[in-house]
Amino acid sequence: MVCMFDKVLLSEKVANNIKKLIIDNELQPGDKLSNEIELSKILNVSRSTIRESVKILVSMNILEIRRGKGTFVCEKPGIATDPLGVTFMNKKDLLLYLFETRLIIEPEIAALAAKRAKEKNVEALEVAFMKMEKDILEGKDHTETDMDFHNIIAKSSQNPIIKRIVPIINDCIKEGYLETKDIPESGEKVIYYHEKVLDAIKNKDEKAAKKYMKEHIENGMGQIRKK
Incomplete structure (x- = not known):
């Protein structure tokens, strides 16, 4: 008799x-996993065990089940x-704490991006900048395009840990973009600093990339304090 613990x-x-199969087969976010029957044969266990194991991975945000389509690797696995845990934190001054965290790490990330960015990274950054600039000039919400710009800088660092950290922080500070986007001249300053950071990364100027990213975040913090 097999006990529940076993x-x-x-x-x-x-x-x-x-x-391990996901890693060994180099499955990427959005890739489909082998079906239940195939996994049962590959791992030599029952289909019910596969189902329980998949539930565990779903709870860990590694897999997602799409009804009628199958099981897929999550967009941000793990x-x-x-x-x-910001949902359970005191909201007073939370936004400033998040920006303070950005101020500590993002200027260094920008410098690293200036040093390591590949041509495809720079091209992606230019596209992101143009989309963000267009949104701002047309009076549209530039939250997503702004975050895309910063996330691409993180990718340009060629550091897989940084690539994961920055989007997490950005997801937490969406509120910050919403609070500052209607402040007079906020959009103009966003365009100015992003263009300066972009130019510095294109020119592989680590010092300038760090300088303008620092000023950009400090400017954002100043605007939040005015609210």
Whole structure:
């Protein structure tokens, strides 16, 4: 007789094996996983165990189930919806704390991007800048295009940890973009600083990239304090 504890341990072990399959097969976010029958054969376990293991990976935000389509690797595998737990933090001054965190890390990330950015990174950054500039000049919400710009800088650092950290912080500060976007001259300053950072990265000027990113974030903090 197999006890429940043994079943749990088996499900966790199989979940780890599925994670290994994802890594070994270099599956990317959005890629489809083998179906239940195939996984059962590959891992030599029952289909019910596969189902339990998949549930574990879904709870860990590694896999997602799309009804009628199958099981897929999550867009941000392994990253929780609110990894910093800001939902349960006191909202007073939270936005400033998030910007303070950005001030500590993003200027250095910009410098690293200036040093390591590849041609495709610079091209993506130019496209993101033009989209953001267009949104601002047309009076549209530039939240997403602004965050895209910063996320591409993180990718340009060629550091996989940084690539994951920056989007997490940006997701937490969406409120910040909404609070500052209607402040007079806010859009003009956003365009100015983003263009300066872009030019510095294109020219591989680490010092300038760090300088203008620092000034950009400090400007944002100043505007938030005025609210």
